[in-house]
Ligand SMILES: [Ca+2]
Ligand SMILES: [Ca+2]
Ligand SMILES: [Ca+2]
């Protein structure tokens with residue numbers, strides 16, 4: 001009866017469950033059938049063999065299964081049915097084993113009691129072409145009233161493949177399904193093959209991660225068919241810089257090149273300096289193709305053109321261009337000697353140097369000439385002298401003194417000319433040098449003035465030396481005076497030297513020798529004879545006067561005397577006789593005579609002796625009164641004669657002592673000079 005009901009109700013229940021749990025109950029219902037089938041098997045083994053209570057218990061379990069109370073069924077089988085079998089059945093092992101199988105079956109299909117979600121993909125395999133995309137649908141399904149946000153992520157084992165969802169966060173309705181579109185894009189560098197995979201993960205907080213794997217196949221992109229390009233590149237606007245290249249300059253060539261079709265492949269500059277063609281690849285910078293032609297030497301003819309290819313192998317060439325290398329730089333030259341504005345005399349070395357500039361490629365030294373006042377005196381031809389060259393200029397025979405212009409002109413082979421001039425003064429005339437005072441052979445004492453005169457058209461300086469010691473230098477020409485204190489010298493011969501220099505190196509000397517004497521003559525003890533003179537006898541007075549050998553010598557010696565009848569001193573020059581200076585005194589009678597000796601040397605130094613005196617006796621037999629009477633008689637006849645004579649003698653003696661005239665010879669090591677001295681009084685400063 002119950003079995004019948006069960007049999008009737010069972011398909012209905014299945015149908016209801018199917019309608020209610022459309023998404024998962026079809027699986028559960030099949031398993032429930034297996035459980036019920038096993039339970040039926042168990043009941044069949046019990047029916048009629050064991051107490052009906054056991055069969056009833058099994059039927060109760062079947063009802064529980066049918067009602068979906070699986071846990072209750074497991075509980076009853078475990079705690080009731082198995083105990084009953086153990087109690088009531090003789091050999092229960094097979095039945096207990098069957099009960100365990102049923103329990104396992106029920107446990108295996110126990111429906112989830114907690115909400116959850118499932119993930120699925122519309123495609124299990126996906127194919128993507130390099131450089132393009134493909135898509136598949138990913139679905140998230142809610143079970144047991146799952147109602148939460150699910151985040152979708154995807155990864156792949158292939159490189160250069162980008163995965164994205166149109167919705168990476170989905171929210172399925174309770175027990176419903178929601179979809180997101182997975183976009184798969186492969187780059188051109190993605191590897192080809194069918195052994196790649198994409199893993200899609202669905203994550204929701206508090207739930208296990210759900211994964212699904214999709215096989216990925218990447219196929220190669222099919223290349224487009226190649227273009228057909230039969231047009232060569234176009235070369236326009238080939239330019240060079242500089243326009244007129246110099247021998248030491250590189251030349252930059254630029255070209256604008258374009259191509260229709262496959263594009264420019266290579267641009268070349270092809271050039272030649274006369275020996276073979278060279279090739280330089282032109283680099284694209286700032287829209288222009290650029291390359292350089294290296295420097296070529298002066299006068300080289302350089303030809304060049306530009307060649308270009310496109311990527312299809314088409315080739316184009318520009319027209320040919322050319323240029324000639326120039327040398328615009330004048331040569332170098334120097335006049336090392338003489339200096340500008342130099343004063344020159346005698347033979348003068350003119351030292352010059354010349355070469356064309358730089359060292360490589362220049363046109364080179366062509367020619368040079370040296371001229372003086374427009375007259376070419378030396379020329380040079382290649383090769384240029386490697387060191388400075390010299391021309392010896394005989395200025396004395398070349399022309400008169402004066403200003404000359406030296407000019408060096410140098411040309412290179414390119415015709416560049418450079419000139420250098422300098423102005424010099426030629427002076428082959430000696431200066432004048434005169435010592436006007438003191439005269440050669442002079443005797444000097446105390447301070448004296450040296451008067452010199454120097455001159456020259458190109459006067460430089462004049463120097464005054466005494467005994468070779470420089471005492472004054474004058475930087476202007478003309479007459480100059482130097483004061484010289486001879487007391488600074490020992491007595492003896494000194495030299496006075498004047499040297500006058502001109503700027504050209506000429507010099508003139510003047511030389512005088514003088515004797516310095518600051519020592520007075522030595523007057524010995526005078527003597528007279530007779531010692532006690534009688535009236536009217538000649539009285540000879542002798543004295544020695546000496547000068548040292550280096551002295552100037554005795555100039556004069558004078559006797560000064562006075563007797564009782566004279567108002568003034570009377571002077572008589574003494575003469576040198578046999579080593580003594582001597583003179584006679586006459587006409588003395590009955591008087592006392594006082595006298596002294598005065599001596600001058602030739603420099604003007606003087607000495608005076610002490611005053612001496614002696615007595616002259618009166619005349620014998622002629623009384624003085626008679627003599628006086630006789631004089632008075634004569635005087636009356638001839639008027640004033642005696643007086644006149646007296647005055648004249650006095651005056652003449654005085655004059656001769658001062659203006660004595662004599663000649664002297666000075667012998668010195670430097671010169672033998674004859675000097676006539678009329679005045680021995682030296683100039684006093
Ligand atoms: Ca082309
Ligand atoms: Ca040059
Ligand atoms: Ca001169």
Ligand SMILES: [Ca+2]
Nearest residue numbers: 517519551601
């Ligand atoms: Ca002297």
